[in-house]
Amino acid sequence: MRHFLLNLFFLCSSLVICVHPANAAQGIVLGVDRADIYGPLLKNQRVGLMVNQSSINKEGRHTIDKLLSEQGKFNFTVTTLFSVEHGIRGNAEAGLGDDNHIDKQSGLPIVSLYGRDADGRARAHPTEAQLADVDIVIYDLQDVGVRYFTYTISMHHMLESLQKSHKKLMVFDRPNPLGNQVYGPILEEENISGIGMHPIPMVHGLTSGEFARMIIGEGWLTHFNDGNWQAFGIRQYQLPPEDLLVISMGNYTHDTAYSLPVRPSPNLRSDLAIQLYPSLGLFEATSVNMGRGSDHPFEQLGFPSRQFYVNTCYQVDISQKKTGWPQAGKEVCGERFIDTDARQVKPTIRYFVDWWFKFHNAGYALVIPAEQEAQYLSYQEQFYLIRPLWLAKLTGTSSLPRLMNQASERKLSVDETLSFIEAQWQPGIDSYLQLREKYKLYP
Numbered sequence: 358m359r360h361f362l363l364n365l366f367f368l369c370s371s372l373v374i375c376v377h378p379a380n381a382a383q384g385i386v387l388g389v390d391r392a393d394i395y396g397p398l399l400k401n402q403r404v405g406l407m408v409n410q411s412s413i414n415k416e417g418r419h420t421i422d423k424l425l426s427e428q429g430k431f432n433f434t435v436t437t438l439f440s441v442e443h444g445i446r447g448n449a450e451a452g453l454g455d456d457n458h459i460d461k462q463s464g465l466p467i468v469s470l471y472g473r474d475a476d477g478r479a480r481a482h483p484t485e486a487q488l489a490d491v492d493i494v495i496y497d498l499q500d501v502g503v504r505y506f507t508y509t510i511s512m513h514h515m516l517e518s519l520q521k522s523h524k525k526l527m528v529f530d531r532p533n534p535l536g537n538q539v540y541g542p543i544l545e546e547e548n549i550s551g552i553g554m555h556p557i558p559m560v561h562g563l564t565s566g567e568f569a570r571m572i573i574g575e576g577w578l579t580h581f582n583d584g585n586w587q588a589f590g591i592r593q594y595q596l597p598p599e600d601l602l603v604i605s606m607g608n609y610t611h612d613t614a615y616s617l618p619v620r621p622s623p624n625l626r627s628d629l630a631i632q633l634y635p636s637l638g639l640f641e642a643t644s645v646n647m648g649r650g651s652d653h654p655f656e657q658l659g660f661p662s663r664q665f666y667v668n669t670c671y672q673v674d675i676s677q678k679k680t681g682w683p684q685a686g687k688e689v690c691g692e693r694f695i696d697t698d699a700r701q702v703k704p705t706i707r708y709f710v711d712w713w714f715k716f717h718n719a720g721y722a723l724v725i726p727a728e729q730e731a732q733y734l735s736y737q738e739q740f741y742l743i744r745p746l747w748l749a750k751l752t753g754t755s756s757l758p759r760l761m762n763q764a765s766e767r768k769l770s771v772d773e774t775l776s777f778i779e780a781q782w783q784p785g786i787d788s789y790l791q792l793r794e795k796y797k798l799y800p
Contacts, residue, residue: 385615386607388529388566389414389423389497395527395604396431405437405491407470407515409445411499411531411619420497420529421463436490438467439483441498441511442622470511481514481551482581485522493525493602499621500565502535503635504544505552505751506622509568513554516569517578520596527602530566530798532615534631538562539793540704541635543785544753546586552750554583558782558789559752560635560704562611564798566603571796573601603798610800614700624654631655632702633694639709642748644737645691646684650674658708659689661738664719667692683737706757710774713761716741724758756781 388395389412404424406412412420424435438445438460445460445467460467468487469480488494494515498508512526519526541559555577563571572578576595580588588594616628625631630653637655640647648654650673657669661684670690678685716723725733725740733743742748742758749755760781764774 384415385532385609385613387414387531388604388606389420389531391529391604391607392423392427392431395495395529395602396427398527398602399431399433399493402433402492403436403490404433405439405488405494406435407439407441407494407496407498407511409441409498411617411621412497412529413619417618420495421460421465424495425463435463435465437487438463438465439494439515440467440469440471442471442507470514471507481511481583482518483515484518488518488522488524491524493527494519495527495529496565496569497529497531498565499531499617499619500533500568501621501625501631501634502533502538502560502562503638504541504555504557504559504561504753505638506634507552508621509565510551510554512565512569513572513578516572516596516601517581519600520578520594521581525600525602526569526596527604528566528569529604530564530606532606532609532613533562533564533611534615534617534628535560535635535704536562536564536611536613536615536799538635538704539786539790541706541786542752542754542756542782543789545755548749548753548755549584549586550750551583553753554579556586558786561789562793563796564606566605567793567796567798569601569603570798571792573598574796575792605798611797624649626654627656627699629656629694629697629699629702632699633697635704636702636706636708639706639748639751640712641682642744642751643709643712643741644683644739644743645712645741646673646682646689649682650677650685653693656695657691657693658712659691660684661687661689662719663690665715666690668695669693678734681734683734683743705775706778707771707775710761710771710778713741714771717765723761 406421408420414423428434458467468483471480473479496512500508516526538560539558539562543558544553544556573596576590578595580594582588620626625634634655637647646659648657651671659671670688672688673684675686722740724742724745725736729736736743745758760778764777769777
């Protein structure tokens with residue numbers, strides 16, 4: 358069996374364990390359900406699990422429980438759990454996470470990789486002490502294919518810590534619900550942040566396993582420096598390719614439709630919300646509520662003026678104020694995408710452009726002055742774009758307001774503005790698509 362696995366490993370690549378059952382009609386085989394492949398590779402290993410509520414197998418069994426039940430069969434030991442944004446059980450709001458504690462259900466210690474600890478230390482990189490009882494970390498989180506969804510950022514930080522400690526990462530691969538979509542500008546180095554670290558489009562079209570392969574293959578680890586790319590390609594700071602193991606899926610292609618069985622985060626509650634997320638997520642930088650604090654997050658847009666009414670008015674929960682989202686506690690009016698077929702939705706800045714035009718036509722100021730941005734909530738009913746710096750981090754480029762103004766000066770329509778802006782991004786997307794082909798595991 359070991360000889361067979363090693364041969365299979367080198368046939369596929371130095372980075373991935375490839376198993377592709379022939380008949381796609383059998384359904385997707387998740388990485389977590391390939392115990393016959395990953396089990397022997399974990400022999401005599403101390404295992405850490407990077408998981409949350411989305412880490413379940415085809416039968417709805419959590420990866421923690423599944424791996425604990427397989428310890429005796431394959432002779433490995435699960436020692437530690439690592440949690441990311443939203444917490445190990447996935448019930449924390451954006452910008453929040455767990456504190457270090459003992460998981461009541463498994464009795465295992467939880468190490469939080471989000472936020473700061475009691476001493477003010479950023480938790481993003483697990484320390485050598487926190488990895489002392491670990492030989493290999495298994496990453497099994499459900500990503501949604503959008504650069505500013507933070508799970509892949511957490512994976513990047515874990516890879517750096519594992520590289521420093523000479524340990525390994527195994528990825529249980531999962532479908533990307535936006536797997537056939539690539540959209541948006543390439544991230545510019547000046548806009549690196551906690552929601553974007555890699556020179557990729559806003560919507561990247563990769564599974565987590567493919568994304569990990571790209572990080573390692575391109576030498577994108579930054580040697581614990583989240584502010585620039587100076588360490589790119591420097592061999593001594595990069596994880597050896599043999600220390601990344603990807604347990605690939607069977608019966609999956611990038612065109613395979615996949616409805617997530619569990620919310621990947623508290624505000625992505627439906628297939629429609631997930632498909633709209635890269636488009637409506639840009640409204641985090643505006644004074645327009647994108648459904649946060651309502652029963653339909655990322656399925657509707659609203660502003661506290663009835664002149665923006667299309668088909669809905671709704672109340673924004675006051676709790677949104679504590680995480681800095683505008684219009685908390687107010688009634689807002691706008692549009693709910695109630696009749697939208699999720700299968701037909703594609704990433705676009707059309708909604709952002711359309712509301713720019715709406716605000717302009719209603720006589721509102723469009724972009725907050727730079728000196729007022731730090732107090733953006735004080736101006737949430739006066740301007741459309743109240744967080745230009747956040748928009749640059751979301752999109753990856755600082756140029757969008759400038760391009761919007763250029764389009765206005767040329768008196769372009771919404772459609773013409775959309776085409777004008779997307780044309781600026783196309784060369785970067787074309788280059789990225791070639792790069793993506795190098796690391797794809799699935800057609």
